[in-house]
Amino acid sequence: MKNIYLIGFILLMLMHLSAAEPDTLKFQEGKMKSPALAIGLSMVLPGAGQMYNNKWFKGAVFLTAETGLALTASYYYIAYNNDPTPESLSNAKQFTWFFAAVYAYSLIDAYVDAHLSAFPSERFILEPDPETNGLQLSYIF
Secondary structure (H helix, E strand, C coil): CHHHHHHHHHHHHHHHHCCCCCCCCCCCCCCCCHHHHHHHHHCCCCCHHHHHCCHHHHHHHHHHHHHHHHHHHHHHHHHHHCCCCCHHHHHHHHHHHHHHHHHHHHHHHHHHHHHHHHCCCCCEEEEEEEEEEEEEEEEEE
């Protein structure tokens, strides 16, 4: 009796597998951007690697964040040189570490985005919705 249930379960699983949709995520050969160039651009100019990968908003965010953190750290270092207090030195070091963390993250992000540039990005779909005369945002799992 147990064998019949086992065979039925296996047949049910095989039928489910045969009804599954084929994988539509296909790697497009030859369209991958250069990860070395992306990371190099991001090293020279904050956010340039993201912009090279056509991630313009993300590039602008990294450019703004890194510039703001670098200027804030510079401000506290200058304040420490003019009036050496432990608080200004502590703030300067803290913002320097924040800058280093954001800088490292932007390099890694540019590298990964360049590697994934050959895959289609059809998960988020923004299209007009005629029923509501607006836009519809869809996410495909």
